Amino acid sequence: MSQLTLWLFAIADGVGSARRIAEFTTTHHAYRWIVGDLAIGHHARSEFRAAHGAAFDALFTDVLSHLMHRGLIDMAVMGQDGTRIRAAAGAPSFRSLGSLLECRAQAELHLKAVLAQGDDPELSKVQKARRVSAAKDDQRRVEEAIAACKEQREQHPESVARGSTTDAEARVMKRADGGFRPAYNVQYGVVGDKMGGPRTIVGVRVTNIGSDLGSLVPMVAQRTGALPGAVVADTHHAGHEDIRARMACGVQAIVSPPRPRKGATGTRVDRSAPIAAWRALMDREESKELERQRGGLSEFAKARQKGSQRVTQVLVRGASKVFNVMLLGALSANLLQHAASVLG
Numbered sequence: 001m002s003q004l005t006l007w008l009f010a011i012a013d014g015v016g017s018a019r020r021i022a023e024f025t026t027t028h029h030a031y032r033w034i035v036g037d038l039a040i041g042h043h044a045r046s047e048f049r050a051a052h053g054a055a056f057d058a059l060f061t062d063v064l065s066h067l068m069h070r071g072l073i074d075m076a077v078m079g080q081d082g083t084r085i086r087a088a089a090g091a092p093s094f095r096s097l098g099s100l101l102e103c104r105a106q107a108e109l110h111l112k113a114v115l116a117q118g119d120d121p122e123l124s125k126v127q128k129a130r131r132v133s134a135a136k137d138d139q140r141r142v143e144e145a146i147a148a149c150k151e152q153r154e155q156h157p158e159s160v161a162r163g164s165t166t167d168a169e170a171r172v173m174k175r176a177d178g179g180f181r182p183a184y185n186v187q188y189g190v191v192g193d194k195m196g197g198p199r200t201i202v203g204v205r206v207t208n209i210g211s212d213l214g215s216l217v218p219m220v221a222q223r224t225g226a227l228p229g230a231v232v233a234d235t236h237h238a239g240h241e242d243i244r245a246r247m248a249c250g251v252q253a254i255v256s257p258p259r260p261r262k263g264a265t266g267t268r269v270d271r272s273a274p275i276a277a278w279r280a281l282m283d284r285e286e287s288k289e290l291e292r293q294r295g296g297l298s299e300f301a302k303a304r305q306k307g308s309q310r311v312t313q314v315l316v317r318g319a320s321k322v323f324n325v326m327l328l329g330a331l332s333a334n335l336l337q338h339a340a341s342v343l344g
Contacts, residue, residue: 003048004059006034011332014310016325018042018049050316053324060331061223064202067334068224072341073200077254077290078228079190079297080203080219080237082212083305085322086313087170087182094162094172094182097149100142103165107139144168167317173210184314184322185209188301188330189219191228194293198337199300201330206323216242220251230254232294244274253278254290304333 009030010021022042024031067073095103114135118128145163152161164170164182173183189203203219216237220227230252238255246253257279281287305311309329314322335342 002035002038003040003045006031007045007049007328008332008335009034011309011329012336014308016309016311017315018045021045046316049324049328050321053320053327056324056327056331060204060327060334063331063334064200064223066342067200067338068226070341072198072338073191073202073224074193075191075202075224075226076229077191077194077293077297078202078220078231079294079299080187080216080231080233081294081298081302082185082187082215082236083302084173084175084183084210085186085305085311087167087184087322088314088317089164089166089170089182091172091182093164093166095145095165096160096162097146097153100146100149100163100165103142104139104146107135107142111135111139138165141165141168169208169317169319171208171210183210184319185212185215186305186322186326187212187215187219188298189231190297190301192297192300194296198341199297200334200337201301204323204326204330206319206326208319212236213239214242216253216255217245220246227251230290232290232297234294234298235259240270240275243278244272247274247278252281252287252290254282254287254294256291257282301330301333305329309333 006021006025010016010024013030015021015024019042021031022040022045025035025040026032064073068075111132114131117123117131120128123131142165145165145168147163148168149161149163152159152163162172167182170182170184172180173185174180175183185207187203187205187207188201190199190201192199202224205215205219207215209215212233213236216231216233216239220231227249228251231246232254235256235258238258243253243255255278305326309332311325311329314325316322316325
């Protein structure tokens with residue numbers, strides 16, 4: 001429990017590095033008070049965060065259930081938005097399949113060379129073990145990058161597939177400044193009263209897909225067991241399949257239709273009944289009023305993540321580990337938002 005408490009406190013304090021937490025447990029009174037007499041290294045703290053994703057997920061759901069039972073969550077309107085967070089991989093680590101196959105051959109030769117040094121008397125057993133482990137780790141990362149490259153070629157034959165030898169699950173995405181860098185797409189679902197008060201993150205999702213299309217459906221009713229009355233999102237979420245699915249289950253999809261591209265001709269217009277009903281819904285004044293709530297809801301989670309929590313780049317590799325980081329951040333944010341109501 002002290003490990004979890006320490007992580008939640010550190011995240012709220014804007015500290016996301018296990019090394020810095022380990023340092024503060026010896027120099028900072030608040031961190032020392034949490035751990036008491038326990039002495040846990042930064043490797044153990046990192047492993048704790050990476051290995052207990054299922055427990056974090058269950059705890060996040062339990063906290064939401066408790067808040068709903070106390071009547072502290074209003075599911076009338078949910079705001080949803082995504083943000084790209086920099087991955088723990090550099091752009092030069094992305095290579096084409098041909099280059100990765102060359103890296104595989106080099107990694108195999110390197111491993112053989114390291115194993116051949118097994119009889120070197122100048123190296124200790126620990127040094128030999130570390131060198132073998134590092135060589136095998138390099139080989140594993142190359143194989144993961146090759147697998148990711150092949151998967152991309154199967155899914156998108158028309159595009160150039162590239163895999164990272166640092167984080168095979170990361171993808172190069174367009175960022176807000178117009179640049180392209182390795183990143184993950186983090187989606188948040190947030191609810192709250194339009195008049196103000198606490199904001200509650202009710203959904204967290206991490207993907208390596210640069211587009212927000214297709215993310216509207218998986219976010220709704222992931223944990224609360226209750227559907228919101230309306231989902232408010234920007235035009236990047238306006239996928240017709242998502243709109244149909246939301247309208248079919250009685251959830252108002254308050255998503256602005258994309259503007260026609262300048263000079264585009266011959267574009268096929270979807271005239272199906274659900275899409276026609278959605279376009280009519282977006283023309284109503286009450287829908288425009290709901291749409292104005294989007295910034296106050298969906299921007300909360302992003303501002304909290306990049307502001308007080310200072311998470312602009314993840315220090316872990318792999319979508320599951322990134323999800324754990326984002327989930328702990330959301331859990332910390334919810335506890336702080338409702339601390340006065342729950343503890344008062």
